[in-house]
Amino acid sequence: MKDSHYDVAIIGAGMSGLAAGIRLAHFGQKVCIFERHNASGGLNSFYSLGGRKYDVGLHAMTNYVAPGVKGTPLGKLLRQLRIEREEFALCPQKQSSISFGPRGEHVLKFTNDFSVLETEVAAKFPAQADGWRKLVGLVRTYDDVALEAKPLSAREVVGRHISDPLLTDMIFCPVMYYGSAQERDMEFGQFVIMFKALFLEGFARPLDGVRVILRVLLDKYRSAGGERRMKCGVRQIIEEQGRAARLVLDDGTEVTAGHVISSIGYPETMKLCAPAHTAEAEANTGALSFIETISIFNRPPAAWGWGDDTIIFFNDSDRFDYAQAREQVDIRSGVICLPNNFDYGTGQLPEGIFRVTCLANYDRWAHLPEEQYQADKIRWFAAAGHSARRFLPVVDDAVLVSAQLSTDMFTPRTIKKFTGHINGAIYGAPRKVRNGRTHLQNLYLCGTDQGFLGIVGAMLSGISMANYHVLQGPARG
Numbered sequence: 001m002k003d004s005h006y007d008v009a010i011i012g013a014g015m016s017g018l019a020a021g022i023r024l025a026h027f028g029q030k031v032c033i034f035e036r037h038n039a040s041g042g043l044n045s046f047y048s049l050g051g052r053k054y055d056v057g058l059h060a061m062t063n064y065v066a067p068g069v070k071g072t073p074l075g076k077l078l079r080q081l082r083i084e085r086e087e088f089a090l091c092p093q094k095q096s097s098i099s100f101g102p103r104g105e106h107v108l109k110f111t112n113d114f115s116v117l118e119t120e121v122a123a124k125f126p127a128q129a130d131g132w133r134k135l136v137g138l139v140r141t142y143d144d145v146a147l148e149a150k151p152l153s154a155r156e157v158v159g160r161h162i163s164d165p166l167l168t169d170m171i172f173c174p175v176m177y178y179g180s181a182q183e184r185d186m187e188f189g190q191f192v193i194m195f196k197a198l199f200l201e202g203f204a205r206p207l208d209g210v211r212v213i214l215r216v217l218l219d220k221y222r223s224a225g226g227e228r229r230m231k232c233g234v235r236q237i238i239e240e241q242g243r244a245a246r247l248v249l250d251d252g253t254e255v256t257a258g259h260v261i262s263s264i265g266y267p268e269t270m271k272l273c274a275p276a277h278t279a280e281a282e283a284n285t286g287a288l289s290f291i292e293t294i295s296i297f298n299r300p301p302a303a304w305g306w307g308d309d310t311i312i313f314f315n316d317s318d319r320f321d322y323a324q325a326r327e328q329v330d331i332r333s334g335v336i337c338l339p340n341n342f343d344y345g346t347g348q349l350p351e352g353i354f355r356v357t358c359l360a361n362y363d364r365w366a367h368l369p370e371e372q373y374q375a376d377k378i379r380w381f382a383a384a385g386h387s388a389r390r391f392l393p394v395v396d397d398a399v400l401v402s403a404q405l406s407t408d409m410f411t412p413r414t415i416k417k418f419t420g421h422i423n424g425a426i427y428g429a430p431r432k433v434r435n436g437r438t439h440l441q442n443l444y445l446c447g448t449d450q451g452f453l454g455i456v457g458a459m460l461s462g463i464s465m466a467n468y469h470v471l472q473g474p475a476r477g
Contacts, residue, residue, distance in 0.1 A: 009257035014042025016447035020462030025224035036233025060203035112202030154191035286425030289412035297352035
């Protein structure tokens with residue numbers, strides 16, 4: 001018979017939930033993670049199709065630094081979870097780029113060496129050099145992890161230093177695509193987190209993708225004594241005297257816990273609580289979602305001259321417009337990921353991979369009849385691919401078709417189905433809850449809606465909330 005009481009119950013087996021569980025179990029807490037689906041990882045998982053494993057979410061792991069660099073989020077994460085750096089088997093990027101204009105006329109290249117981006121900005125935007133230096137200085141010194149910080153508009157803060165709209169848009173495109181739940185702006189602390197993660201630190205990836213990271217986390221959690229119940233979600237949080245008194249599971253059974261940590265998102269968590277909080281949840285529900293196309297080829301991208309960039313952030317509009325797509329998909333901007341182009345040393349991926357991510361409208365996908373849904377996927381798969389390939393050396397369509405082994409695509413409807421995120425909103429609620437507190441004394445948030453971004457950020461969120469609310473105990477009632 002399974003236990004019915006835990007020191008800590010964690011809702012959701014994503015990166016933040018797993019990290020929180022490991023941290024707590026290391027300190028003798030009796031912990032159980034409840035996950036509705038059959039796979040861990042949440043927004044950063046993988047699936048099998050046609051004998052191949054496809055990553056979900058992971059383009060690259062941000063916050064990468066070279067061995068020996070101290071005082072970084074990656075180092076803190078490894079220490080707190082008692083993970084050796086080698087266990088993640090991270091392979092750094094070669095280079096990435098930000099490409100703007102109908103055919104990429106404006107390009108900023110960057111690597112895991114920040115001086116490359118500094119040189120690019122100085123050469124291509126000389127009039128902005130002084131403002132750029134001041135902005136970077138502010139980013140380096142800003143306390144982006146302060147849990148009680150007042151929100152600031154990133155557009156306003158950046159606008160005090162950078163006056164060129166093209167440079168402004170080129171800076172915002174990567175940080176927004178990799179973390180913003182707000183349309184056209186983001187909170188400055190969130191901007192700082194992503195600027196550091198992408199530019200001051202950098203990108204890396206295990207050769208075998210996100211499953212390497214998940215395997216390490218799950219092994220650490222099990223070895224520390226943590227319990228995990230899969231295909232077992234939480235359908236209700238019963239409140240008594242200002243506390244989460246009981247959790248009602250999908251099968252109707254109930255469990256109790258001294259503390260409850262939810263990694264499933266702010267509005268999603270509020271909807272588990274008393275009906276009085278439904279309006280509150282709806283007022284802070286994200287609307288930004290995405291499609292992603294995946295193409296598998298019988299040769300690496302380098303065979304067509306696509307062998308330099310790991311990630312390409314592209315935009316062909318006069319101004320970069322990060323907002324809910326008006327049509328099913330907005331192909332004016334997006335992200336190209338070429339996983340073959342990481343520096344794997346002597347290793348290499350067995351097949352070529354080409355991924356394209358674009359903003360999409362959940363409502364225009366959610367209720368389509370199945371036949372129409374499949375037809376629209378085919379149409380937008382082609383449109384997104386054609387739009388993205390304008391920013392790469394030209395390859396004849398017939399050549400690509402002949403080399404293509406497999407394809408797949410996910411939509412906002414897919415995201416909602418497998419993650420439970422309302423509106424398929426990958427980055428969750430626009431307003432983050434930095435301290436993780438809710439209206440219940442013993443219910444806390446971790447993950448995207450707590451406010452730390454990226455894979456490393458998600459794990460640090462779980463660690464921080466476990467430390468702050470449970471192990472250090474300021475919120476104990």
